[in-house]
Every structure is written in C-alpha cells, then in structure tokens.
Amino acid sequence: MTLAVALLIILLLIALNVPVAFSMIAGTAYFFIFTDSVTNDIVVQQMVSGVLSFPLLSIVFFVTAGILMNYTGITERLLHFARVLTGYMVGGLAKVNVLLSLLMSGLSGSNIADAAMQSKIIVPEMTKKRYPIGFSSALTASSALIAPIIPPGIGLIIYGYVSGTSIGDMFVAGILPGVLLAIMMLIVVHIISKKRHFEAEEQPSPSFKEVLSSSKYALLALLLPIIIVGGIRIGVFSPTEAGAIAILYAIILGVVYRELSFANLLLAMKESVQILATIMIIIAAGTAFGWMLTLEQIPQTLMNMMTSVIESPYLFLFLVMIFLIVIGMFLEGNVLLIILTPIFMPMLDVYGIDPVHFGIFFILCLAIGTITPPIGTVMFAVISITKAKINQFIKEVLPFWGVLITVILLIAYIPAFSLWLPELFS
Known part of the structure; x- marks a missing residue:
C-alpha cells in the first residue's frame, strides 16, 4: 500500500508540472518515511550514493567538452564542411542539417544541445530557402536524436553505469546504428525534397x-571521437579519463583557432553547470527510486510475470519497444534509463x-519520446527557438518517426548492427 501511494504521489506531481526529478524525490521520501523496515534518512543516502561515482564523472567532462566546442569555432567549421559535402544537392540545407547532427553528435553527446544549436544556426537559413518552419523544426529535432547513440552519448554512459555494461563497448556499439540512422534520414530528406x-x-x-x-578546418574536431573511442579500446585511458582529455582537447582547439576568450570560457562553464545540475539531480532521484523498487522486489516480480507469458x-523486444515508445512520451529518457x-x-x-x-x-526507443507530445523535451527545445507551432511540427515529423521505428526494428532483429564492431575490437 505504501508503494502504491508513493507512485500515486509521483504521478500526481508530474501531472501538476512538478519536475520529474523532484516528483520522484517526493514520492520516494514518502515511501521511506512510512516504511518501518528502513530508516528515514536512507533516501538521502541513496541519492548521494547515486552520484558519488567515478564513471559518472565522464558525463561531467563530456558535457563540458561539448559545450566548449560551441565556443571555440568548431561548430562553424563543421557546418562549413557539411555544406561543402551536401549543400549543392537537391534539398541541400536539409541534408546539411542531418550531416551536421552526425558530425556534432561525436562532440556533444547531447540531443538537446545539438537540437538547440542547429535551431539557431541552420533553421533560419532553411527559412530563407523557403523550407516550411514545421519541416525545418521537425528535421532538426529528429536528426539530433543521432547524438545519444554516437560516442560519447550521455545515454550510453548512463546505461553502461546503471547496467554494469562496459561503457567502452557501448561507445563502439553506437557507431554503426548512428551512421545507419543518418543515412536513412538523408534518404527520406532526399525523397521529400x-x-x-x-x-x-x-x-x-x-x-x-x-x-x-x-x-582541413574540420579535421581536428573530427579527430576527437576517434581519439576517445580508440584510446578507450586500446586501454590508454578509461571513459572518465577520456572525458577529461576531451575538455583539454577542446581548449587546445580554441587556442589554435584563436576563438576561445576568457569571457567565452566563463560562459561555457556556466552553461555546463546548469545542464549538469539537471542531469545529476535526475540520476540522484532515479537511484533512490530504483532502490525503492528493488526493496519491494518489483524487478523480480515483473521478470517472473513477463517470462511466464512470453517465450520468444x-x-x-517488440513489446518492449511499444512500451518504451509510449512511456517515453510521458517521462524524460535519462530518468527511464535509470529506473x-x-x-x-x-x-x-x-x-x-x-x-x-539491448542498450x-x-x-x-526512448529517443522517440523526446520528439513526441506531451513531454517531448527535444521537440519543445526546438520549437521554443524556431517558434513553430506544435501542430506544424507533428505533421512534419511523421516521416522521421517512421525512420526511427525502422532503424529500431533493424537493430532489434539484426544484432550485428550493434555487436559487430565491439566484437571486432574486443
């Protein structure tokens, strides 16, 4: 009964637009306060233990490195490179949008960061070329979903940390699916254009x-993902150490390009702290919530129910996909990864x-929820900048939903897409 009330509190607070992390903290705190088998302060201990982890430092480092890239002239150089490669084609700017997402995802690791950056840089240019604002916004949000699975995607780090899976293996496994997603988006963009x-x-x-x-101008930036993945795979450094190296590399590039001023460095640090504070409070709340579920043996119960009904x-995988797409519409992806x-x-x-x-x-699967109402974190980040209407966005995003679901099914039923590279480099 106590667990049911705790879950009800969480759902009620979310419905009242209380941030998900604080809703989980409130519901979990209620559970621990009114459960006799544990002490009241356990919720704080679990939250603190959730973020006191050496591997999680890699999130701090990679997010900071990605933001620094935007203040060191790297984004402009990658944009120029993408323009040269695809800008001359039919639907040139739309293809530049997808290609830049692929290139930038290896630097930032964050879909929201990529989507916000491209909304400011590319969408105005697409509007000048008479692309409908709904299409530009939908494409920008959808192409940004390449970021979570291209190293050093934040989702890869969180999943690796929570599941105990090698973060290095997750980094390598995300490369082919990310490229596949980009290629399929380019094909759809070409057909639409x-x-x-x-x-x-x-x-x-x-x-x-x-x-x-x-x-030549983009090469130094493009080397970063290669350095990160290569260094981890050959054992030169750990994923956490790779994040620190990424920050150092970003600062060196800023000096080489002569675009990283002290004022820009302060702005980058401020932006990093704001984003990281949000991520860490989610991880802390999710850890305490997950411990509550474990204490009540919810994972074991659900496993027994699932395996007794489904043998194949x-x-x-198909039912999990449907479940994740639906629940991802209502809860933030990083929260769901932890829970x-x-x-x-x-x-x-x-x-x-x-x-x-599976990772x-x-x-x-969770990425689809970020471009779908009612939560749609990436969707709202984009339309808040582009000023597109939600109905315009939904109408134009349908083909990209189709692309995402197709790629998900390919990855689900052809494991080689995600396992070939890790096995090759093992």
Whole structure:
C-alpha cells in the first residue's frame, strides 16, 4: 500500500508540472518515511550514493567538452564542411542539417544541445530557402536524436553505469546504428525534397580541392571521437579519463583557432553547470527510486510475470519497444534509463539478449519520446527557438518517426548492427 501511494504521489506531481526529478524525490521520501523496515534518512543516502561515482564523472567532462566546442569555432567549421559535402544537392540545407547532427553528435553527446544549436544556426537559413518552419523544426529535432547513440552519448554512459555494461563497448556499439540512422534520414530528406521541390536545382558539385580545404578546418574536431573511442579500446585511458582529455582537447582547439576568450570560457562553464545540475539531480532521484523498487522486489516480480507469458525474445523486444515508445512520451529518457535498466537486466539473461545490443535498442526507443507530445523535451527545445507551432511540427515529423521505428526494428532483429564492431575490437 505504501508503494502504491508513493507512485500515486509521483504521478500526481508530474501531472501538476512538478519536475520529474523532484516528483520522484517526493514520492520516494514518502515511501521511506512510512516504511518501518528502513530508516528515514536512507533516501538521502541513496541519492548521494547515486552520484558519488567515478564513471559518472565522464558525463561531467563530456558535457563540458561539448559545450566548449560551441565556443571555440568548431561548430562553424563543421557546418562549413557539411555544406561543402551536401549543400549543392537537391534539398541541400536539409541534408546539411542531418550531416551536421552526425558530425556534432561525436562532440556533444547531447540531443538537446545539438537540437538547440542547429535551431539557431541552420533553421533560419532553411527559412530563407523557403523550407516550411514545421519541416525545418521537425528535421532538426529528429536528426539530433543521432547524438545519444554516437560516442560519447550521455545515454550510453548512463546505461553502461546503471547496467554494469562496459561503457567502452557501448561507445563502439553506437557507431554503426548512428551512421545507419543518418543515412536513412538523408534518404527520406532526399525523397521529400524532390517531391516538395526544396532547393530543387542542383548546384555544381565541389572540387576535390574545395573538399580537401574544408576538411582541413574540420579535421581536428573530427579527430576527437576517434581519439576517445580508440584510446578507450586500446586501454590508454578509461571513459572518465577520456572525458577529461576531451575538455583539454577542446581548449587546445580554441587556442589554435584563436576563438576561445576568457569571457567565452566563463560562459561555457556556466552553461555546463546548469545542464549538469539537471542531469545529476535526475540520476540522484532515479537511484533512490530504483532502490525503492528493488526493496519491494518489483524487478523480480515483473521478470517472473513477463517470462511466464512470453517465450520468444523477438516478441519480447517488440513489446518492449511499444512500451518504451509510449512511456517515453510521458517521462524524460535519462530518468527511464535509470529506473528501467535494473528491471530489464534480469530479463535479458532469460531471453539470451546481449546487454550491449539491448542498450542501443533501449536508448533509441526512448529517443522517440523526446520528439513526441506531451513531454517531448527535444521537440519543445526546438520549437521554443524556431517558434513553430506544435501542430506544424507533428505533421512534419511523421516521416522521421517512421525512420526511427525502422532503424529500431533493424537493430532489434539484426544484432550485428550493434555487436559487430565491439566484437571486432574486443
């Protein structure tokens, strides 16, 4: 009964627009206060223990490094490189949007950060080229979902930490699915641009010299993901140490490009603290909430119920996909990663599903909720900047939902997409 009341408190507070993290803290605190088997201060102990982790420092470092990239001229250089590669094609700017998301995701690791940045930089340019604001906004939000699964995606780190899976393996596993998602989005963008005559006239393709010149300016930034993944895989440094190296690398690039002033450094640090405070309070609240569920043996109960009804791992993955897409519409993805990962992990052993494979599948399923009402964190981040209306966004985002679901099903039923590279580099 106490657990039911605690869950009811959480749902009620969320319905009243109280932030999810604080809603979970309130409900969990009620549970521990009115449960005789534990002391009242356990909720604070669990929250503190949830963030006192060396691996979680990698989130602090990578988020800071990604924000620094925006203050060191790297974003502009990557944008120029993307323009040279795809800007001359039919639907050129729309394809630049997708390609820049792929390039930037290896630096920031955050879908909201990428979406906000591109909403300010590319969407105004697309509007000048007569792209509907709803389409530009939907494309920007959807392409930003490449970020969570391209190293060093924050979702990869959180899942690896909570599940006990190698973060290095998660980083490598996300590369192929991320590239696959980008390619499929480029195909859909090309079809839509042809049909709706977006930048219908192809421009002359760039010369080899132009491509080489633009890549020269972007090369140093593009090396960062290679350094991170390569260094982790050959054992030079841990994921946490890789995050510290990423910050140092970003600062060095800022000095080399002569664009990192002391004022910009302070702004980057302030922005980093604001984002990290939000992430860490979610992790702290999710840890206490997860401990409450474990104390009540909810994961074991759900596992027994699930495995007694469903025998096929394929059916299990399909039902989990539907469940995650629906629940992702109402709760923030990082919260769900923390809450649901301990519940799903025992089931993976029963169905013989690799935790790395499931992690990529899990994160992509949750990504759909970020561009779907009523929560839609990435959706609202974009339209708050572009001023698109929600109905315009929903109408234009439908093809990209289709792309995401297709990629999720491919990853679910062809494990090689997520496991081939980790096995190759193991």
